[in-house]
Amino acid sequence: MAEDIILSVHDLDVKFTLRGQTLHAIRGISLDVYRGESLAIVGESGSGKSVFTKTFMGLLDANGSITGGSIRYEGQELTQLKSDKDWRAIRGREIAMVMQDPMTSLNPLKTIGAQIEEAVVLHQGLKGQQARQAVLEVLEEVGIDDPQRRYRQYPHEFSGGMRQRVVIAIAVACRPKILICDEPTTALDVTIQAQILQLIRELQKKYDLTTIYITHDLGVVANVADRIAVMYAGDIVEIGRCEEVFYDPRHPYTWALLSSLPQLGVKGQPLYSIAGTPPNLFQEVKGDAFAPRNPQALKIDFVERPPYFDVTPSHRARTWLLDPRAPKVEPPEHIRQLRKQGVNPYV
Amino acid sequence: MAKYILKRLLRSLLTLFIIITIVFSLLRLMPVEGYFQNYEKMTSTQVELGLQKLGLDQPLPVQLLNFYKGLLQGDLGVSNKYHRNVPVLEIIAEKIPVSMSIGLTSLCIALAVGLPLGILMARSTRTRLKIGDKLGTAFVVLIQAVPAAIYYLVIQFFGTSVLHMPLRVSMDQPVTLILPVLSLALGNIAYYAMWLRRYMVDESNKDYVRLARAKGVPAADISRKHIFRNAFVPLVQFIPTSVILTLMGSLYVESLYSIPGMGGLLVTVIQRQDNTVVQALVLFYAAISILGLLVGDILMALVDPRITFGKKGGAR
Amino acid sequence: MPSLRYKDRKTEALSQSVGKTLSRDYKPEEYFEPAPYDPSAGERGSYTNYSYWGSTLRAFFHNPVAVFFLVLLVGMVVFTIIEPLLPYAPEANTIYKGDTNLAPCAQYWFGTNSIGQDLWSQIWSGTRTSLFIGFSVALVEVVMGVIVGVLWGYVRKLDFLLTELYNVFDNVPQTLVVIIISYILRPGVSTMIFAMCLTSWLATARFVRNQVVIIRDRDYNLASRCLGTPAWRIMLKNLLPYLVSILTLRMALAIPAAIGNEVFITYIGLGVPLEVPTLGNLINSGQTFINEPTLNYQLFLPVLILSIVTISFYVVGNAFADAADPKNHVN
Numbered sequence: 001m002a003e004d005i006i007l008s009v010h011d012l013d014v015k016f017t018l019r020g021q022t023l024h025a026i027r028g029i030s031l032d033v034y035r036g037e038s039l040a041i042v043g044e045s046g047s048g049k050s051v052f053t054k055t056f057m058g059l060l061d062a063n064g065s066i067t068g069g070s071i072r073y074e075g076q077e078l079t080q081l082k083s084d085k086d087w088r089a090i091r092g093r094e095i096a097m098v099m100q101d102p103m104t105s106l107n108p109l110k111t112i113g114a115q116i117e118e119a120v121v122l123h124q125g126l127k128g129q130q131a132r133q134a135v136l137e138v139l140e141e142v143g144i145d146d147p148q149r150r151y152r153q154y155p156h157e158f159s160g161g162m163r164q165r166v167v168i169a170i171a172v173a174c175r176p177k178i179l180i181c182d183e184p185t186t187a188l189d190v191t192i193q194a195q196i197l198q199l200i201r202e203l204q205k206k207y208d209l210t211t212i213y214i215t216h217d218l219g220v221v222a223n224v225a226d227r228i229a230v231m232y233a234g235d236i237v238e239i240g241r242c243e244e245v246f247y248d249p250r251h252p253y254t255w256a257l258l259s260s261l262p263q264l265g266v267k268g269q270p271l272y273s274i275a276g277t278p279p280n281l282f283q284e285v286k287g288d289a290f291a292p293r294n295p296q297a298l299k300i301d302f303v304e305r306p307p308y309f310d311v312t313p314s315h316r317a318r319t320w321l322l323d324p325r326a327p328k329v330e331p332p333e334h335i336r337q338l339r340k341q342g343v344n345p346y347v
Numbered sequence: 348m349a350k351y352i353l354k355r356l357l358r359s360l361l362t363l364f365i366i367i368t369i370v371f372s373l374l375r376l377m378p379v380e381g382y383f384q385n386y387e388k389m390t391s392t393q394v395e396l397g398l399q400k401l402g403l404d405q406p407l408p409v410q411l412l413n414f415y416k417g418l419l420q421g422d423l424g425v426s427n428k429y430h431r432n433v434p435v436l437e438i439i440a441e442k443i444p445v446s447m448s449i450g451l452t453s454l455c456i457a458l459a460v461g462l463p464l465g466i467l468m469a470r471s472t473r474t475r476l477k478i479g480d481k482l483g484t485a486f487v488v489l490i491q492a493v494p495a496a497i498y499y500l501v502i503q504f505f506g507t508s509v510l511h512m513p514l515r516v517s518m519d520q521p522v523t524l525i526l527p528v529l530s531l532a533l534g535n536i537a538y539y540a541m542w543l544r545r546y547m548v549d550e551s552n553k554d555y556v557r558l559a560r561a562k563g564v565p566a567a568d569i570s571r572k573h574i575f576r577n578a579f580v581p582l583v584q585f586i587p588t589s590v591i592l593t594l595m596g597s598l599y600v601e602s603l604y605s606i607p608g609m610g611g612l613l614v615t616v617i618q619r620q621d622n623t624v625v626q627a628l629v630l631f632y633a634a635i636s637i638l639g640l641l642v643g644d645i646l647m648a649l650v651d652p653r654i655t656f657g658k659k660g661g662a663r
Numbered sequence: 664m665p666s667l668r669y670k671d672r673k674t675e676a677l678s679q680s681v682g683k684t685l686s687r688d689y690k691p692e693e694y695f696e697p698a699p700y701d702p703s704a705g706e707r708g709s710y711t712n713y714s715y716w717g718s719t720l721r722a723f724f725h726n727p728v729a730v731f732f733l734v735l736l737v738g739m740v741v742f743t744i745i746e747p748l749l750p751y752a753p754e755a756n757t758i759y760k761g762d763t764n765l766a767p768c769a770q771y772w773f774g775t776n777s778i779g780q781d782l783w784s785q786i787w788s789g790t791r792t793s794l795f796i797g798f799s800v801a802l803v804e805v806v807m808g809v810i811v812g813v814l815w816g817y818v819r820k821l822d823f824l825l826t827e828l829y830n831v832f833d834n835v836p837q838t839l840v841v842i843i844i845s846y847i848l849r850p851g852v853s854t855m856i857f858a859m860c861l862t863s864w865l866a867t868a869r870f871v872r873n874q875v876v877i878i879r880d881r882d883y884n885l886a887s888r889c890l891g892t893p894a895w896r897i898m899l900k901n902l903l904p905y906l907v908s909i910l911t912l913r914m915a916l917a918i919p920a921a922i923g924n925e926v927f928i929t930y931i932g933l934g935v936p937l938e939v940p941t942l943g944n945l946i947n948s949g950q951t952f953i954n955e956p957t958l959n960y961q962l963f964l965p966v967l968i969l970s971i972v973t974i975s976f977y978v979v980g981n982a983f984a985d986a987a988d989p990k991n992h993v994n
Contacts (some may be wrong), residue, residue, distance in 0.1 A: 363829050637834045
């Protein structure tokens with residue numbers, strides 16, 4: 001995972017218009033995605049994780065638009081793409097997506113086979129018997145038994161986990177380079193979750209995919225991610241390699257997020273939860289968006305937005321606490337414990 | 348599938364049986380003068396004899412049984428006033444083709460105009476000004492809000508007074524059919540357009556459409572293969588309703604334009620209190636409605652694989 | 664602040680604390696000092712005092728078309744009620760001998776009909792009758808619908824019976840029922856109301872039943888019950904708002920439908936006797952003059968009034984249903 005950048009986002013701004021008001025959903029994100037890596041974007045609901053990745057495929061809802069910044073994919077500027085036709089060269093073919101809810105992401109009135117075949121015909125250029133053969137192969141590949149019979153069945157004849165396999169099959173059948181998995185296991189039973197993650201990992205290896213996971217489940221992150229980006233209020237507040245973010249988190253929001261893990265709770269004491277709610281993005285955020293909820297906030301957090309401070313070449317965080325002028329603030333005790341133990345408690 | 352249809356068919360027959368029984372019994376509550384042409388001049392013995400002849404002096408269950416016997420042999424009794432002593436079935440039989448052709452024509456027109464209108468409206472919701480959607484919605488609201496009886500009159504007024512089209516219909520001059528067919532179609536046009544638009548907008552916001560976009564399916568294909576097809580499925584169940592709408596509308600329209608169909612006939616025999624014909628027509632209309640709903644359900648089962656999906660065959 | 668309710672107190676405390684901690688006029692030299700922390704300040708920004716009915720009304724009154732028709736509707740309804748009480752209001756059925764078929768003029772604002780009755784008072788009297796029919800039918804539909812629907816949903820033994828009943832009668836077009844009943848019974852206003860009410864409540868009952876079943880089984884209500892919320896409170900907070908909006912819509916649509924049905928039934932010859940002016944009777948007698956340019960005002964005036972009434976009900980009902988949908992309550 002050297003310097004081979006496949007997707008580079010710079011200072012991206014996304015705004016939505018809702019009933020005459022503007023919602024600033026993505027507030028100047030910069031991010032490089034390396035070829036072949038697994039990147040996990042974590043954050044609570046409403047932090048803009050999904051919206052952020054939708055911009056890579058031009059899938060924003062009609063009332064949302066990119067108002068600034070750039071997204072470069074393999075040297076191509078994606079923010080310049082306008083028409084449906086332009087985007088079709090990217091969607092599926094270069095970047096594919098697995099969505100959260102397998103119960104709703106398949107067309108209920110088309111057979112599984114037809115839905116996968118659509119992708120095969122579009123992106124592998126196969127027709128007729130060949131296309132059908134490719135569909136059967138990919139069904140086999142995602143672990144669906146008896147593909148001949150399953151080919152002719154409708155989504156309602158599949159269980160949730162099986163449907164998610166079909167959705168993955170569709171994504172893989174596009175032969176993409178990047179696979180975005182938007183909460184791929186949230187809607188599934190715990191027992192199925194691990195299988196699905198395992199499947200995605202295998203496919204990643206086999207097809208040399210770059211995967212971007214969107215999740216709020218740190219357990220998933222610990223399992224699959226090479227790197228972690230922590231999002232809060234439409235911004236990446238901390239990004240680093242998996243072990244860096246887990247064992248040496250620097251942003252108070254990351255501390256709070258890690259502290260919320262039930263596994264870190266002490267018996268007999270109430271579970272930790274972050275006080276307050278994320279800011280209303282209809283209003284322009286001043287300073288650090290997390291400041292009002294942050295017990296360790298500095299006065300400057302209310303005045304000026306912090307820049308990124310590098311912790312290591314691969315690890316940086318957006319917090320004034322890393323400024324040399326800042327007082328030394330220690331992370332909470334149990335966060336430091338994580339490092340000492342040196343074990344991953346999340347798996 | 349066959350099992351489902353059979354079950355549905357039996358239910359319809361049962362329903363029909365119940366409806367016939369109720370309607371028949373209710374009509375026995377009527378004063379008996381509806382069975383005679385010159386009731387005022389008849390003596391009470393004459394009336395009694397007449398009732399005896401018609402079998403109306405017998406207890407209700409016996410009458411009902413006799414009626415069912417007749418029904419199975421295709422005998423619905425004879426008309427008493429409208430065409431004296433002519434079998435009701437004969438009277439109705441010559442009216443059916445007229446009503447059928449007008450009703451079906453208007454239904455076809457409604458589908459041919461209403462569906463494209465709905466698609467246009469749904470497409471227009473994604474444009475910035477939404478002009479098509481707004482105009483279409485205004486039309487739909489107008490048609491739905493104003494009672495059919497009223498816009499039939501307005502169409503008649505414009506057709507005859509402003510455009511000078513003939514008021515009376517003659518079956519061998521198709522031009523004269525334009526106004527009644529248009530009147531009948533208008534309600535269904537609005538109906539189909541409104542529901543198709545609504546379903547298409549609903550469908551286009553669903554996850555599977557997002558996924559189809561994400562896998563790079565061209566927008567036109569998404570509209571055609573995914574959104575329209577899926578939006579049309581729930582619409583299928585409105586076909587029977589619109590058949591009923593057309594039926595009920597035809598009562599009014601046919602007599603407005605003196606069309607020699609069943610609707611006009613029902614209005615005439617109601618006004619002349621010809622009980623047997625009223626009874627036969629009401630039952631006939633009820634039967635068509637029930638049949639319409641049956642056909643609708645079967646169509647629905649054909650287009651939507653989820654409906655007949657029972658417990659077996661699925662995975663877990 | 665003993666008189667404030669919980670919600671108000673919370674808001675009060677919030678606004679005070681926000682004023683304290685979020686004053687941003689820090690001096691540059693103190694920038695890197697720890698800021699005072701107030702846990703409740705984090706609530707600011709996304710905490711809103713959401714009120715369902717408040718938002719519904721606000722959404723409704725933001726719709727100028729709906730407000731226009733509401734005003735029109737209220738105006739018309741009020742006017743039809745007070746019209747006979749106005750000075751010099753003639754009795755609707757008074758016949759002015761010799762003044763037949765007079766076009767609208769200063770004395771007869773809407774003209775007179777073929778037997779010399781004043782159309783102005785005839786039309787308002789007719790509107791009154793038609794509205795009465797409409798309101799009665801709508802009221803019966805909703806009241807019967809809710810009562811039967813709640814029983815249907817709650818009493819499991821009734822479920823089978825009522826479902827079968829519904830399956831049978833749902834097959835028969837309402838117009839047909841109205842025709843049969845009107846044909847059998849003596850014509851009159853009450854017959855008409857009875858005929859129209861007979862089966863119309865079934866659909867409402869079915870709807871209410873489905874809602875009750877959903878309310879019983881939905882996870883959020885189950886959760887609410889587990890937290891010890893009493894049943895009446897769940898009904899009040901979770902069922903009622905939704906139900907009220909839909910029932911209002913149903914009522915708003917049932918009224919124009921009933922008025923339209925009256926016109927139709929009258930045309931077939933099963934309507935209210937001619938001595939009672941109704942919009943149906945007026946339209947029916949005006950219809951004879953459809954192609955006589957000098958006389959067709961006798962048709963178009965009642966048609967116009969009827970259309971205004973029905974369109975108003977339709978638009979207001981739909982606008983209210985839209986406004987009552989929480990999805991439209993953003994902001």
